[in-house]
Amino acid sequence: MKVKGLDISISRTKYINKKNRAGLTALHFSAFRGNVKMIKFLVRRGADTFVKDNEGKNVVHASAQSEQVAAIYYFLNNHSINIDEGDKNGSSALHWAAYLHCEISLTYLIAWGAGVNIQDIDGNTPLHLAVLSEGEFPIRCVKILLLKGAARLLRNSENHIPIELVNDNEYRDELMRDLRPPTIWKCFMLSVPLTKMKKEWSTLIYFLIFITFLQFGFVMLVYPLMRGHSRPGIWTVDLFLIVLMIIFYVIATIKDPGYLKEDPSIDFQSLLCSTDPYNICPDCKILRTPRSRHCNICNKCVERFDHHCPYLNNCIGYRNHFWFLLFIISITIILLFHIILLIYNVTSQRENLTAHSWTFMSHLSPQIWLICYSVFFLGSCIIFLPFVGILSFVHLQNFSKNMTTNERYSKNRQNDGDNNSVITKTLSGDLNPSQLQASSQARNSNSVVEESKDSNGNSMRETFIGPSNPSCFGNCVRMIKYKEPSQKKMYDEIIGA
Ligand SMILES: [Zn+2]
Ligand SMILES: [Zn+2]
Numbered sequence: 001m002k003v004k005g006l007d008i009s010i011s012r013t014k015y016i017n018k019k020n021r022a023g024l025t026a027l028h029f030s031a032f033r034g035n036v037k038m039i040k041f042l043v044r045r046g047a048d049t050f051v052k053d054n055e056g057k058n059v060v061h062a063s064a065q066s067e068q069v070a071a072i073y074y075f076l077n078n079h080s081i082n083i084d085e086g087d088k089n090g091s092s093a094l095h096w097a098a099y100l101h102c103e104i105s106l107t108y109l110i111a112w113g114a115g116v117n118i119q120d121i122d123g124n125t126p127l128h129l130a131v132l133s134e135g136e137f138p139i140r141c142v143k144i145l146l147l148k149g150a151a152r153l154l155r156n157s158e159n160h161i162p163i164e165l166v167n168d169n170e171y172r173d174e175l176m177r178d179l180r181p182p183t184i185w186k187c188f189m190l191s192v193p194l195t196k197m198k199k200e201w202s203t204l205i206y207f208l209i210f211i212t213f214l215q216f217g218f219v220m221l222v223y224p225l226m227r228g229h230s231r232p233g234i235w236t237v238d239l240f241l242i243v244l245m246i247i248f249y250v251i252a253t254i255k256d257p258g259y260l261k262e263d264p265s266i267d268f269q270s271l272l273c274s275t276d277p278y279n280i281c282p283d284c285k286i287l288r289t290p291r292s293r294h295c296n297i298c299n300k301c302v303e304r305f306d307h308h309c310p311y312l313n314n315c316i317g318y319r320n321h322f323w324f325l326l327f328i329i330s331i332t333i334i335l336l337f338h339i340i341l342l343i344y345n346v347t348s349q350r351e352n353l354t355a356h357s358w359t360f361m362s363h364l365s366p367q368i369w370l371i372c373y374s375v376f377f378l379g380s381c382i383i384f385l386p387f388v389g390i391l392s393f394v395h396l397q398n399f400s401k402n403m404t405t406n407e408r409y410s411k412n413r414q415n416d417g418d419n420n421s422v423i424t425k426t427l428s429g430d431l432n433p434s435q436l437q438a439s440s441q442a443r444n445s446n447s448v449v450e451e452s453k454d455s456n457g458n459s460m461r462e463t464f465i466g467p468s469n470p471s472c473f474g475n476c477v478r479m480i481k482y483k484e485p486s487q488k489k490m491y492d493e494i495i496g497a
Contacts, residue, residue: 016047023054024062031059031075034068036273039075049079056087057096064093064105069282070272072105076112077269083114090120091129098126099133101141104277111282116150123156131162131175139171142178147296149196152181197297203310204253211331214380215242218338221373222345234341241334248327249312257317258303260286263487275494287494289485291318293406303484306404318482325399328392335385342378346371402475 017025027047030038039059043049052058060081063071072093075081084092094114097105106126110116117125124132127150130141146152153161163179166172182193219242223235262268262285271280271287279287281294284301288294293305295315304318316324398404470478 016045025051027059028062031062031071032066034071036070036074039071060093061096064097065100067102067104069104069108069277073272084118092118094126095120095129098141099129101137103140106141106144108282110148116145116148125154127162128156131165139174146194152179199297199313201313204313207311218377245330248323248330252320252323252327253312253314255320257315258319260284260292260301260303262286266491287487287490304404304482305406322480325395328388331388332392335381339381342374346374399476399479400472402478
């Protein structure tokens with residue numbers, strides 16, 4: 001391959017690794033600019049990919065400092081450069097990305113295996129440096145590091161943990177809140193803590209014990225005492241509903257929610273060079289679709305992501321959302337059914353009681369036992385009902401609007417990305433106009449995913465989300481018959497094939 005205008009000067013290979021006063025070579029500059037074509041050209045003519053400047057920074061450091069993830073991938077993938085290699089101060093590329101608040105480099109380096117808790121010669125981890133830096137938007141970088149397992153309590157050589165280094169600036173309160181160790185009762189996952197998490201069975205097991213006790217306990221304890229007082233049909237209907245609920249639960253739990261998979265026909269290096277890095281998930285090596293989101297617990301992208309449900313130990317995506325809806329509706333119906341039945345029993349049994357019924361526990365009459373059980377289960381059902389009732393209502397609304405809980409209640413992911421002027425960070429801190437232009441072009445290419453038209457003239461939003469104002473029924477059908485966007489088709493749209 002020929003790069004215009006450079007063949008003559010670089011034909012003398014002895015100059016290819018020549019350093020300037022700072023120890024930087026042409027390859028450093030190409031890496032910093034993220035020009036993969038130029039990098040390949042220089043490497044073919046003998047450029048040393050392991051070269052370091054006077055500060056000990058290699059080409060991965062240079063690329064990471066300017067958010068050039070395509071260049072990082074090229075060096076890591078083709079030249080086996082150690083991702084955690086430190087400069088003279090022991091700072092890895094991730095340290096630099098954290099210090100300069102380069103969110104894209106930070107995310108990609110972690111996805112590709114950079115150590116989040118490596119300490120430099122001052123004992124600082126990337127988290128220390130993200131907090132210490134006076135740069136813009138530290139919160140996103142701190143959150144990413146914490147979610148990926150950065151330790152909150154590692155001390156640097158001055159004996160400081162990251163929270164003790166928070167500056168007195170506009171982000172102070174939020175940073176302090178994020179850097180405190182999570183204190184919630186994790187097993188019930190009432191909120192998602194900012195810490196690395198894996199799929200765990202504990203919450204599912206607690207939930208199963210609770211639901212089994214609530215449903216089967218009711219059937220085993222209450223119905224036998226009701227014999228003769230209730231129709232056998234009620235018992236059958238109840239058991240049928242419980243069996244249905246179990247079936248829905250099992251399907252929603254074991255079904256693949258719609259994990260996005262890498263398309264082997266797409267070259268990842270070309271993908272990185274063709275689009276804005278925000279459009280790509282570096283963990284899954286796929287193009288993010290308009291309705292997908294990377295689940296940090298499953299560590300996979302889920303198409304039409306709704307939420308990660310700890311009670312199912314599974315994500316809720318387009319493949320199991322309907323089964324999840326059926327599951328929560330069935331619980332709501334069962335609870336309502338039990339509440340009505342229990343209220344009826346308590347009131348009807350009261351008339352059958354006599355003073356004799358309330359003697360010693362061992363001699364309590366069946367009516368008294370029935371009332372005791374009824375009051376206990378009634379209390380449990382009444383406590384549990386609002387949670388599942390509201391959940392069912394929210395998800396029925398989701399289906400009627402053709403939206404997910406994530407789309408309705410979370411901040412827009414694209415906006416999150418646009419709020420971060422990551423490309424403006426350079427080695428010297430100066431803005432490079434051509435780089436900004438390249439960034440702007442790349443960002444405009446986002447619109448391929450967001451706004452381009454398909455072959456039928458429908459916008460991509462219409463293809464994936466549907467028209468903005470259809471009927472409730474139409475939306476429900478769209479939710480049930482949803483089709484996963486093709487990675488290949490999206491890639492072809494981006495490269496203009
Ligand atoms: Zn992903
Ligand atoms: Zn998940």
